[in-house]
Amino acid sequence: MARPLRFRYSPQSWSDxxxxxxxxxxxxxxxxARxxxxxFKIGGGWRxxxxxxxxxxxxxxARxxxxxxxxxxxxxxxxxxxxxxxxxxxxxYRVSRWAKRELTATLHEQDPWLAEYPHLSWFFLPVFMSKDGRDSTRTFFREHAAGFPDADPRETTRFFDEFLRTGVLDDYRHVMSGKLGTSDHVDHVRMSAAMAEFIAAKILTDSGYDVVPEIEVTTGHSLDFRAESNDTNVLVEVTRPQPPQKRAASGPVAAVRDTAETKTNGQLAEHGGGAILFVDCSSFHDDAWAAVRGEQPDVRHRPAVVYRARPNGHVDGYRKGAVPLEFGDTVEFLD
Incomplete structure (x- = not known):
């Protein structure tokens, strides 16, 4: 599978x-080919x-x-x-700017609706224009509302575009955009899990924290984020339960518990504690989330925050254990 677009460099002379x-x-x-x-022009002595x-x-x-x-x-x-x-x-700079302009214009010619979302277009350009993933990644936003159920695709795309406009993830664009993947088909589970990390980053940013993704820990694993402020420095790991099936045995409460248990018995167990678990239920429909809200199940890890975000910006959820983060009005807590 091809990866997100990068430049190849040739330190040689290239004649016509x-x-x-x-x-x-x-x-x-x-x-x-032709x-x-x-x-667009490149300038600066480049051809x-x-x-x-x-x-x-x-x-x-460019040469x-x-x-x-x-x-x-x-x-x-x-x-x-x-x-x-x-x-x-x-x-x-001239090379990257020229490539950005050429590829962005091509993207918007092929998918004109994305022109309304310039920040998202730029951030995900390495996958939107990748060899294998260009159709699947665009389709995920256009037809699957970026993993939000019962949502308008334009509203969800605007949700992420407005967050990416802040620039807080610009320095990590390659690794973060690459999480969406470059497979030739829409892998809804994996892609939704990738977008859960963007939602988590938005919650942390809106709460006043600086975020740094992909934090390597001594066990050899990487946790999703470090949240930093003047007096806070904590690690955050994100997991996203998939919407439960209609069978009673796989209801929403069980889905939350089982998914969190998998994460707790894996990376977090290896890490040995000290990280906050974010359980993102943004893939749940209203009725499924209502069941979780009503029971507020434990997730076998503390501290933890269980929440669901909607593309209008509303986030509600509950906490388990002493969570060393302050969220202000960013999350409406039930507890």
Missing amino acids: GRVQHDILGSLQSNIG TVTPW SHRFEMENGDVALF TDDEAYWMGNTQTPSALWKTDKFGWREVP
Whole structure:
């Protein structure tokens, strides 16, 4: 499975003839391709190329007299196979800005509705335009409301777009956008679990904490976040129970308990305590969440926060144990 888009770097000289032979010729012989005029100018002494494939793939190439960068959601020409990969912030600004403009314009031409959400478009661009995941990731927002049940897709997309506008996750864009995945089909369970981390980050941010994702601990595991303030530094692990089936044996209360137990007996048990467990029930329909609200089941880990968020921004839930975080008006607690 292809990963989120990154740049390939070639510390070599690329003439017009070499671009024609080693890149365009390779693409033409393998999948059919044509070179087209780039939609935007790059400037700064760089020369730019845009290649469009018969199957809808697109590739970009920027070069000077002695180096070049490649990015594409297509087959990589063999002349670039052994080149190193770099992230968006690791390449020259003019190159990354040009690539962003080219790919964002392509994304919005293919899915015009996403143009209303510029921050989300930019943040998830590495997966929205990836080789394998471009259809599934866009479909997840457009047809599955990003994992929210009984919700309008535009409202849920706006919910995440407004959060990403804050920029609090910009420094972690590659790892966080990559959590959505680049599979060629909509994996609703995994994708919803990924978005639970964004909801958790929003709750923490709205509560006044700085968030740092993917915290490595001494056991070799990584926990989802560190929440920091002037007097607070705590680790947070997020889990998202899936909506229960209609069978009584797999009701909402059991779903919460079972999912939390799996997490508690895994990463949190290895960690040895000290982390807060966030149990995100945002995938639950109203009736299922009402059952959890009514019983407020224990989740076999303390401290824990069990909650459900809605795309209008409302979050309600309950706590178990002494939670060392203050949420203000961000979460309406039942306890």
